[in-house]
Amino acid sequence: MSEPILMKGNEAIAEAAIRAGCRFFFGYPITPQNEIPEYMSKRLPEAGGVFVQAESEVASINMVYGAAGAGARVMTSSSSPGISLMMEGISYIAGAELPCVIVNISRGGPGLGGIQPSQSDYFQATKGGGHGDYKLIVYGPSSVQEACDLMIKAFDVADKYRNPVMILGDGMIGQMMEPVVFRDQPGEAAPDKKPWATTGNEGRKSNLITSIYLDPEVLDAHNWKLYQKYKRIEENEVMYESYRADDAEWLLVAYGTVARICISVMEKMREEGFRVGLIRPITLWPFPKTAFDEVADRAKGFLCVEMSTGQMVEDVRLAVEGRAPVYFYGRTGGAVPLPRNIEKRMHQVIAGRTPVVTECLDKNQGGGGR
Amino acid sequence: MKPVYLRPKSLTGVVTHYCPGCTHGIAHRLVAEIIDELRIQGKAIGVASVGCSVFAYNYFDVDFQQAAHGRAPAVATGIKRVHPDRIVFTYQGDGDMASIGAAEIVHAAARRENITVIFINNAIYGMTGGQMAPTTLEGQVTTTSPMGRDHKSQGYPLRMPELLAAVDGAYYIARCSLHNAAHIGRAKRAIKQAFQNQMEGKGFSMVELLSTCPTNWRMSPVKAMEWVEKHMIPVYPLGEFKSGEGE
Numbered sequence: 001m002s003e004p005i006l007m008k009g010n011e012a013i014a015e016a017a018i019r020a021g022c023r024f025f026f027g028y029p030i031t032p033q034n035e036i037p038e039y040m041s042k043r044l045p046e047a048g049g050v051f052v053q054a055e056s057e058v059a060s061i062n063m064v065y066g067a068a069g070a071g072a073r074v075m076t077s078s079s080s081p082g083i084s085l086m087m088e089g090i091s092y093i094a095g096a097e098l099p100c101v102i103v104n105i106s107r108g109g110p111g112l113g114g115i116q117p118s119q120s121d122y123f124q125a126t127k128g129g130g131h132g133d134y135k136l137i138v139y140g141p142s143s144v145q146e147a148c149d150l151m152i153k154a155f156d157v158a159d160k161y162r163n164p165v166m167i168l169g170d171g172m173i174g175q176m177m178e179p180v181v182f183r184d185q186p187g188e189a190a191p192d193k194k195p196w197a198t199t200g201n202e203g204r205k206s207n208l209i210t211s212i213y214l215d216p217e218v219l220d221a222h223n224w225k226l227y228q229k230y231k232r233i234e235e236n237e238v239m240y241e242s243y244r245a246d247d248a249e250w251l252l253v254a255y256g257t258v259a260r261i262c263i264s265v266m267e268k269m270r271e272e273g274f275r276v277g278l279i280r281p282i283t284l285w286p287f288p289k290t291a292f293d294e295v296a297d298r299a300k301g302f303l304c305v306e307m308s309t310g311q312m313v314e315d316v317r318l319a320v321e322g323r324a325p326v327y328f329y330g331r332t333g334g335a336v337p338l339p340r341n342i343e344k345r346m347h348q349v350i351a352g353r354t355p356v357v358t359e360c361l362d363k364n365q366g367g368g369g370r
Numbered sequence: 371m372k373p374v375y376l377r378p379k380s381l382t383g384v385v386t387h388y389c390p391g392c393t394h395g396i397a398h399r400l401v402a403e404i405i406d407e408l409r410i411q412g413k414a415i416g417v418a419s420v421g422c423s424v425f426a427y428n429y430f431d432v433d434f435q436q437a438a439h440g441r442a443p444a445v446a447t448g449i450k451r452v453h454p455d456r457i458v459f460t461y462q463g464d465g466d467m468a469s470i471g472a473a474e475i476v477h478a479a480a481r482r483e484n485i486t487v488i489f490i491n492n493a494i495y496g497m498t499g500g501q502m503a504p505t506t507l508e509g510q511v512t513t514t515s516p517m518g519r520d521h522k523s524q525g526y527p528l529r530m531p532e533l534l535a536a537v538d539g540a541y542y543i544a545r546c547s548l549h550n551a552a553h554i555g556r557a558k559r560a561i562k563q564a565f566q567n568q569m570e571g572k573g574f575s576m577v578e579l580l581s582t583c584p585t586n587w588r589m590s591p592v593k594a595m596e597w598v599e600k601h602m603i604p605v606y607p608l609g610e611f612k613s614g615e616g617e
Contacts, residue, residue: 055473059474
């Protein structure tokens with residue numbers, strides 16, 4: 001265990017990747033994730049690795065495809081519009097079952113949007129984004145420390161399942177400085193531990209990395225094989241934290257940095273005698289449905305808070321399955337939900353003054369709800 | 371009895387899906403012969419593109435990756451950066467490289483990627499049924515230029531070797547034709563040069579092969595060979611456009 005170091009989130013994520021054995025990085029500049037490629041361009045050659053600044057995000061993700069297929073621990077990072085450009089390649093990577101890590105330090109959209117923190121890429125990350133039946137394993141860290149710990153886990157999980165993994169951090173995770181301890185330093189996973197990789201067919205039959213299966217029966221079988229893998233991931237890889245949920249009547253639900261804001265709201269309301277708890281999904285896919293089963297029967301209501309107009313709230317409703325009302329509060333475009341506004345919304349919820357489905361109840365405070 | 375003509379070791383012997391008279395078969399054989407002659411089968415890694423050659427990996431007995439449309443040079447970059455001692459080549463058609471993959475090929479050359487690129491130019495999209503390609507000739511009838519390609523609205527054919535020869539990072543750029551035995555011999559020498567360059571670490575090499583598509587050109591194989599000589603070569607002059615690094 002090393003001493004805590006004060007590091008900017010993006011740089012800490014890059015360092016964690018190197019300590020996880022990542023030796024190849026392909027990327028393209030975009031704010032607010034530039035410190036990741038900048039750090040990699042200096043540190044990777046020192047660590048015996050390779051950094052390539054690609055001509056586009058489209059090229060970056062296809063270089064990742066090639067390197068992953070060649071057996072390397074490899075990653076790329078980008079921010080929302082760049083991640084959109086990578087969606088074709090991510091679909092190919094999922095179809096060809098290649099392990100890699102993609103970091104999205106997301107910003108506000110749609111379109112060019114803004115450069116401030118946002119959580120409006122949740123649907124894209126968890127529901128596909130690219131074409132076809134596939135799943136990304138998606139982690140939503142809420143601190144720089146957790147982002148580092150999840151980077152190391154991400155590479156292991158990617159290799160374990162031969163599946164792409166996304167770290168979905170918002171701009172705040174990337175840009176803020178926090179103390180971080182680098183806990184694990186596993187060795188690099190050597191290509192020779194990946195007998196399927198394209199390394200040259202010397203002494204064995206030829207290997208093939210592909211996602212094309214023109215025979216409908218074969219493609220059907222391939223898709224159901226992927227489905228079974230996703231089922232195993234759902235059974236084994238769910239991560240979440242529940243805070244004071246045991247006796248909670250009212251539950252906040254939030255991920256990433258917003259969860260930390262919600263914790264302070266929860267603590268304040270607890271002091272005032274309200275039985276408020278919080279569920280913080282860490283894996284956004286697979287979504288932690290069990291966290292809701294533990295509390296849904298006695299909960300009086302859930303308030304989902306996001307930096308979006310309401311994306312994860314749909315998964316919360318599916319997990320709650322009508323056992324309690326689910327409310328929403330959100331800000332977008334880089335506006336961050338303030339504790340007092342979340343608290344105010346929670347008081348409305350508790351008082352029964354917030355219909356489950358309404359739009360923008362408090363326009364003059366900023367933020368919509370339903 | 372001594373055999374004089376055998377299947378190259380680097381071909382699998384799988385019967386190809388290519389149409390009768392298509393020159394993909396010739397191009398595959400030339401690449402496989404060179405892989406055999408240079409004794410690099412065990413360390414060659416191919417990248418198949420999207421188009422008729424999407425299933426090239428069924429025919430070459432070497433490790434292969436199948437790339438998204440146009441992205442083969444980026445995929446090859448990823449492979450070569452991980453395994454600098456392996457021999458990495460892409461096999462791309464004109465739609466794949468000159469249209470959707472124009473950025474990837476130019477920047478692979480600009481980065482001086484030490485890879486070999488085989489570029490099949492048959493002036494048409496074959497796999498999708500004969501649409502206009504960036505290399506379609508002026509006046510050429512395709513399913514999306516039914517009145518013939520008109521430069522006023524559809525522009526001119528794109529000459530990739532001439533374009534790539536202007537890139538400092540490119541080392542070896544050549545255009546050959548597969549329309550007769552003499553030219554096939556020249557094409558083989560160019561392909562060999564392109565692989566040898568990579569083995570010697572000289573950087574980016576690309577060989578364009580003028581090719582036929584009898585099916586979508588609506589011609590017999592023999593007429594198609596004649597069409598290459600009569601109509602394509604005047605637009606796509608043959609030769610080495612660059613051999614050596616820098617300007």
